[in-house]
Amino acid sequence: MTVTATAAPVTTPGPRPAHRLARWPVGIVAALVAAAHLAVAWRPGWWFDEALMLAIGRDHLDWGSADQPPGAPLIAGLMDLLAPGNVLVLRLPAIAATAATVVLAALIARELGGDARAQTLTAIAQGTGIWLAFTGHWVTPYTLEPLTWLALGWLLVRWWRVRDDRLLVALGVVVGVGAQIKFQILLLAAVLLVSVLLLGPRPMLRRPQLWAGAAVATAIAAPTLVWQALHGWPQLRMAPVVAAEAASLYGGRTGVVLGMVVSAGVMGSVLVLLGLWRLVRDPALSELRHLALATVVLYAFFAATIGRPYYLVGIYGLLAAVGAVGLQRRREAGHRRLRWVAWPAAALSAAAAIAMLPLSVAAAAPQVADTVVGSTVRAWEALPAEQRSRTGVMAGSYIYAAYLDVAAPGDALPPALSSNRSYGWFPPPGDEIDAVLYLGAGADELRPWFADVRPVGAAGNDATLWLATGRLVPWDDFWPTLRHLDVQ
Structure with a gap:
């Protein structure tokens, strides 16, 4: 009688039992x-x-x-x-x-x-x-x-x-x-x-x-x-x-x-x-x-x-x-x-x-935030009280806007605005706001929409403070055109 050998099936090694957690x-x-x-x-x-x-x-x-x-x-x-x-x-x-x-x-x-x-x-x-x-x-x-x-x-x-x-x-x-x-x-x-x-x-x-x-x-x-x-x-x-x-x-x-x-x-x-x-x-x-x-x-x-x-x-x-x-x-x-x-x-x-x-x-040192926020607060407080009631605070970069929101003491500033990143998709201000104190290297994004845009002081870290007055059209008409994702 002839015995025919059959090959053992080929198996792939599987997972080993787990050790105890060390x-x-x-x-x-x-x-x-x-x-x-x-x-x-x-x-x-x-x-x-x-x-x-x-x-x-x-x-x-x-x-x-x-x-x-x-x-x-x-x-x-x-x-x-x-x-x-x-x-x-x-x-x-x-x-x-x-x-x-x-x-x-x-x-x-x-x-x-x-x-x-x-x-x-x-x-x-x-x-x-x-x-x-x-x-x-x-x-x-x-x-x-x-x-x-x-x-x-x-x-x-x-x-x-x-x-x-x-x-x-x-x-x-x-x-x-x-x-x-x-x-x-x-x-x-x-x-x-x-x-x-x-x-x-x-x-x-x-x-x-x-x-x-x-x-x-x-x-x-x-x-x-x-x-x-x-x-x-x-x-x-x-x-x-x-x-x-x-x-x-x-x-x-x-x-x-x-x-x-x-x-x-x-x-x-x-x-x-x-x-x-x-x-x-x-x-x-x-x-x-x-x-x-x-x-x-x-x-x-x-x-x-x-x-x-x-x-x-x-x-x-x-x-x-x-x-x-x-x-x-x-x-x-x-x-x-x-x-x-x-x-x-x-x-x-x-x-x-x-x-x-x-x-x-x-x-994450506070120097930059302290400098730009302090300069912005001083410029804001220098505005006449009547003008502050109808002026918003805006930053060209979401970074500055976030610093203004979290580092400004108490109610020293109104909520920050920005057209950059997440801030650009937040609701724009109401039309009772007809002027903007703007923090950034330049304020060109505001010039088509305001009658006058002029520098009012330095904010440190290569930033300038600008005052834009005489809004020309409602915020809802131009705010969507300002939104952008790149940091300027």
Whole structure:
């Protein structure tokens, strides 16, 4: 009798069981990150985007604004309501979100089979990212966004490990909430969906819970998307504005391309690149290759469109987790050449991140706001009382307008006007206002609409104060023509 041998089926290595969460080391890293940001968050002054969030949340809250959703302004407004004018209280949610990303990144490493050492290295890489070190205590959309991106990544990796389809509904919740903070998460979700279609795991696409999650995301994001639609989709017009600003802010396309790597930090950059390589090459991670494809596509897209260097910050922790677990696998296989490198690299990464904190304090220093606001208040008070009753205060830039709104003492000034960014889509003043005290380098935008426009003083920081009098037509007739998104 002849026995015919049959080949064993070829199987792809799957996910390993998760280790316990390294609570103490990860918790210590998260606590140190929070403490570092708390150490500088109490300093007076606002980063200009933070001042905008506060101005919108306190005085202009709606389902959207020209260049961002309402999430960050809502948080800023609520914190200011709890403790008016207290910058430390204002910044507590941002610090909590930054510390939470450290824990989430470690949780992703855990889902990938990372032991305590891999989880801790991931936490350090996430906590010492250059961009988050610089911005991690400011209440801005780009500080809160990484938490939503990492939550999305953690849900994807956990679903890969445990195949619990309830996680797919949770994905929709995260995407919807993330869209109320920053719209880029919608692009991330779309690219991930296409990447799964191309590379798998395709069974995910057949799960009804995934499409239920998509419906949930749409429902949560709908109010701010409707606001955008009703106002002509100003957010879509931001792309060329961002590209035009890149030359002066980041050194153009080259600065953006390099910045999207450097922003991950010293250790983060290494682990991110290692994580990408491992996602492509490791058979055990074949069902997660869509994460590598999505990262590369987004990197190429943001490089081609000349976006911001921080646009990929939210995905660094996930890739760093893959890289840290890759180092663990080398260690488990007996490769020891890098055993003495990881911790010195972690120390160097922490030092680089700590060095960013004084720069952050300097960037949000109150001198500029104090100078321009003080000059504007003095010019306003110099006007006759009768003229002040029919005069508005306007700034050429949303930055100056936000400073006027949040830094002016008490009721020293009326609510600020501006045609720039979010301010341009706020309602114009009533027609009882027939004059404007204008803060900016020039006041050319007012000359067609006022009989007289003349300088009345310097405001510092290369700005001038102008008085425009004799409004010629109703505000509603010309205000829409002034709206613009570029910062002059």
